[in-house]
Amino acid sequence: MDSEKKALRKLPHYSREKYITAFILGFLTFILCVGPILFFEEGYFIYYGDYNLQQIPFYNLVNDAVRSGQFGWNWFTDLGTDLMTSYSFYLFGSPFFWLTVFLPRAWVSYSLPFLLAIKHGVASLTAYTYIRRFVKNKNAALIGAMLYSFSGFQLFNIFFNHFHDVTAFFPLMLIAMEENINNRRRGWFALVVGLMAAINYYFFAGQAVFLVLYFLVRVPAKDFNVTWKKFLLLLLEAVVGTGLAAFIILPSALGLLGNYRITEHNYGLNxxxxxxxxxxxxxxxxxxMPSDPPAYPxxxxxxxxxxxxxxxxxxxxxxxxxxxYMRTMKKHWATRLTVLCIIFALIPFLNSLFQMANEYYYARWFYMPILIMAMMTARSLDQEDIDFMPAVKISAAMLVVFGIISVLxxxxxxxxxIWFTMTTHTTYFYINLAIAGFSLLITGYIFDAKKRGIRTGFPAVITTTLFCAGCLCSMIYFGAATPEDAKNYIAMSADYSDKVYENVSEDNFFRSDISDNLENYNMFWELPCIRTFQSVVSPSIMEFYDSIKVMRDVGSxxxxxxxxIRGLLSVKYFYREETDEYNYQELQKKKDQSESSSDFNRKFYGNGAVTELNAAVYDITEYLPGFEYIETRDGYEIYENTLYVPMGFAYDTYMTQSTADSxxxxDYEKLLMKSLLLEDSDVxxxxxxxxxxxxDDIKPPTKEDYTEWCKEKQAVSCSSFSFDSHGFKAEITLDKPSLVFFSVPYSTGWSARVNNNDADIAKVSHGFMAVKCDKGTSSIVFRYQTPGFKAGTLIxxxxxxxxxSYIALSRVTGDDTDRYPFRHSYDYESTCGVAGSLYYCSAPARKKKKKKTDDEPEETRKKWRIY
Known part of the structure; x- marks a missing residue:
């Protein structure tokens, strides 16, 4: 027995593996498919929706913050928010993002498609590594890896670039668990858990649920060598691994408290x-069928x-x-896990468990069972004597059903x-239906050739790669911007930073506003803006907008x-996109035909309900008091607020919550320019x-009242205001003691000093801050520290x-008594002709005969022969 183990250790564990091939295939497939876009868009990859409005601006904004050492409070996201807390969901914990920090700053936007290509390559690599644990044939495992990397989930979520950070590394979690249980590899599971928790806490919550299901389903399997001791040590590593990421998880969790998007749950029949x-x-x-594009069912x-x-x-x-696979291996753990995931997907409450039981419907956990399904597909390709025709018939029947529905x-x-109206994009639907139908024919041929003993390994890999490219092109070219639109996007966003009317600096702070179809463009310009498309911001911002009945879900x-609120939030400029139909000159011509200001007030405020008014089609100077047209500059009409109130101004009146509720x-929103709202505890x-x-003192405010109040606040505003990521400083001179208001979102991370004395911060007007200042000149200093960061870092x-310590102890006390003498378990007959092998197997090849040695008996060499 000892001589057999010794012989086993001499065998090449990773003989001619296709790790590099897996990465290269994933990388090149993506980059070659987007190559024409990069060529015509001069190196940029401009897609649509969230990719353009979030992913590209976020990478630029956070790069600027990191390169300048501004890790605390970020003034350029909404009304201000914690940098790490707000961007840990998007990119702050991603290794791929940190690669861009080492690039020249001008390369960041150009690097995004290459990062996506790297992510697809890494996803192929890690998926291949996992699938090879259960599939003998390397080509079959390579096919499974490509299917995972270019599954419908992956292609849909190009739209959400940061989701690929998660899917690229997820297979490592399952590999680490398998290695921990079967090969006593201590510490790796904890490291991978820490990595995944740091990359994205939202997905990590779903991964925890899936890992529990995976473990429970794997326990009865003969190739899962689990004991109570191993289970407890695995649990210990899970806890320690989560603790490794506490420096980012704890601040993020504290920052989410108060965000109503995570506090809503399903009830009743839901x-x-x-x-x-x-x-x-x-x-x-x-x-x-190939997946529908984001936002376009x-x-x-x-x-x-x-x-x-x-x-x-x-x-x-x-x-x-x-x-x-499921028909052939009905009792296999992968079949049971897949059935379990199907049940979870079809029942709302079970589905919500992958996102902390939130009521919003998302299928953002599908990538995990998809990895298992990719392994099952690879195994089906490799396993001998397997009947594939029923699956082909079922798939064909489903395509027929979808085709019939489309013509109802x-x-x-x-x-x-009327016929043929069920599809929103008919041509695109039938293209995808044709792709799915043609794929079935090719798939049938591949399985039939395998059944007849024809070697299809490498040709099948190439064919799979081509179809991956086809599905990818079908998705990205549906939504990708035209070269003209891409050029316009770059001109209006990244290239406009040197053309803004006035720049913000550390001692010159103001906010701006922008057209609703140009959200987050200000992030390229480093201008604070009240219009922001960002889901994870300070809860105080959510509270404020809720108090004035402005929907604040994924954006402000x-x-x-x-x-x-333009006066309250110190908005100085409005950047409005110039269009042929709705430009300042044309709107002025129509002004005589439009409603008067009093008509507007009756229409939009008469019943106390506000009807949305789009700045893109209305005259800003008519509906925003104090805003005056300055000039048109490279596609933007620029308006300046003559009623602009600098940051930090004093109030002499207040109202209580009971008054606001009455x-x-x-009216409450308008009165915020006149009076602070004090919490009951501060009255x-x-x-x-x-x-x-x-x-009794309140009468319906008018625009004239608003104008008067703005002028009053201008007279009692701060004479200076400077800011950085650590806080801000201000100076104000008052005729009497008062509360000085700052439209900065309240957070427990803020502390204040007035004239070098500690000062209490009052939370006012549903989410903002104020401090007491005495008569005369007061020097105000606010300092910010990310809540939970110190405690999280300590943990x-x-x-x-x-x-x-755990790894060192395991090294000292460990032995091989419960370690498998091989790394992977194959419980089926493979088409590569290696019967009963329980080991990695290379493609069939001739081996030179070696001279027998005493350490390697003939029977051992025969039993563990490697091809």
Whole structure:
């Protein structure tokens, strides 16, 4: 037995493996497909939607912050927010993002498509490594890796570039668990858990659920050598690994408290039935056909879950390999896990467990069972004597069903019928249907050739890669910007930073506003802006907008009917996109035909409800008091606010929450320019220096009142204001003691000093800050530290110490009694002809005979022969 183990250790564990091939295939497939876009867009990859409005600006904004050492408070995201807390969901913990920090600054935007290509390459590499644990044939494993890397989920989420950071490394979690249980590799699981937790806390929550399911399903398997001791040590590594990422998880968790998007849950029938009757159909369709593009459901059109990441189709093979495997291996752990995941996907409450039981529907956990399905497809390709025809028939039947649905008639109001209207983009739908149908024919040929003993390994890899490229092109060229639109995007965003009317500097702070279709362009210009498309911001911002009934879900988008907050939030300029139809000159010509200001007030405020007013089609100078047209500069009309109130100004009146509740939200919003809202706990503390504004004192405010109040606040505003990521400094001169208001979102990370004395910070007006200043000149200093960062960093260091100690102890006390003498388990007959092998197997090749030695008996060499 000892001589056998000794012989085993001499065998090349990774003989001629295709790790590099897997990476290169993934990388080149993506970069070659987007190559024409890069050529015509002069090196840029401009897509659509969130990719353009979030991914590109975020990479530029955070790069600027990191390169300048501004890690604390970020003034250029919404009204201000913590940098790490707000961007840990997007990129702050991503290794791929940190690669861009070492590039020349001008290369950052150009690097994004190459980063995506690297992510696809890494996803192929890690998926190949995992799949090879269960699939003998390297070519089959390589096919499975490409299917994972270019699955419908991956292609859908090019739109959400940062999701690929997660999917690229996820297979490492399963590899680390397998190595921990079967080969006593201590510490790796903790390191991978820490990495995944740092990359994205949202996805990490879903991964924790999936790992529990994976472990429970693997326990009965004969190739999962688990014991109670191993289970407890695995659990210990999970806890320590999570602790390693505490420096980013803890601040992020504290920053999310108060964000209503994570506090809403399912109730009643929503536990078991989806609100939208197309959801389940869309889930089924996306595994049998190339996935619909983000925001554009093609066949089952619905506003529900447009950005839910519903995707799963495998290029070329679809569900043929998965169904074949499940029919053949009904009791295999992979089959049971897949069935379990299907159940979770179809029941709302179970689906929500992958996102901390949140009520919003997302399918952003599908990449995990997709990895298992990719392994099942690869195994089906490699396994002998497997019947694939039933799976082909089922897949063909589903395509026929979708085709029939697409031509169902719709009844018009006049009683007539119209056909072929079920699809929102008919041509695109039938192109994808044709791709799926043609793929079935090729898949059938590959499986039939395998059955007849024809070697299809490398040709099948090439064919799979070509179909991956085809599905990728189908997705990206549907949504990619035209060269003209891409040029316009770059000109209006990245290239406009040197053309803004006035720049912000450390001692010259103001905010801007911008047209609603140009969200986040200000991030390129380093201009603070009240219009922001960013889901994870300070909870105080959410609280403020909720108090004035402005929807704040994934972005801050107050339309121009809310003119009061432009003064309250120190907005100085409005950048409005110039268009042929709605430009300043044309709107002025139509001004006589438009409604008067008083008509506007009656229409939009008469019943206390505000109707959205789009700045792109209305005259800003009419609806935003104080804003005057300055000039048109390279595609932007620039307006300046003559009622601009500098940051930091004093109030002499206040109102209570009960008073605010007794008036309309519209009146309350307007009165914020006149009076602070004090929390009940602060009324007693500050009421002597301020005059209370009661309900009896309130009359419906007018634009004239707003103008007067802005001028009053200009007279009692700070004479200086400077800022950086650590806080801000201001100076103000007052005729009497008062509360000085700053439209900076409240956070427990803020501390204040006035004239070198510690000062209490009052949370006012639903989310902002104020400090008491006495008569005369006051020097105000606010300092900011990320809440939870120090504690999280301490936990991370303790966890690192525990991990090092744990690994060292395992090295000292470890032995080989419960370690497998081989790395992987293959429980089937492979087409590569290596019967009963329980080891990595290379492609069949001739080996030179070696001279027998005493250490390597003949029977051992025969048993563990490597091809």
């Amino acid at each position: 536990f078991v039935i989806y609100d939208d009757n197309t959801t389940i159909w869309r889930i089924i369709q996306t595994f049998f 093609i066949l089952f059109d619905s506003d529900y879950g447009k950005w839910a990441s519903i995707g799963g189709y495998f290029p070329l093979f679809g569900m043929v390999g998965v169904i074949t 008639p719709d009844k018009l109001s006049d009683g007539s019928y 988008r107050p339309d121009i009917s809310h003119y009061t 008036i309309s939200k519209t 007693e503390k500050y009421h002597k220096m301020l005059t209370e504004l009661t309900k 991370s260091f303790i966890s690192l110490f525990l991990l090092i």
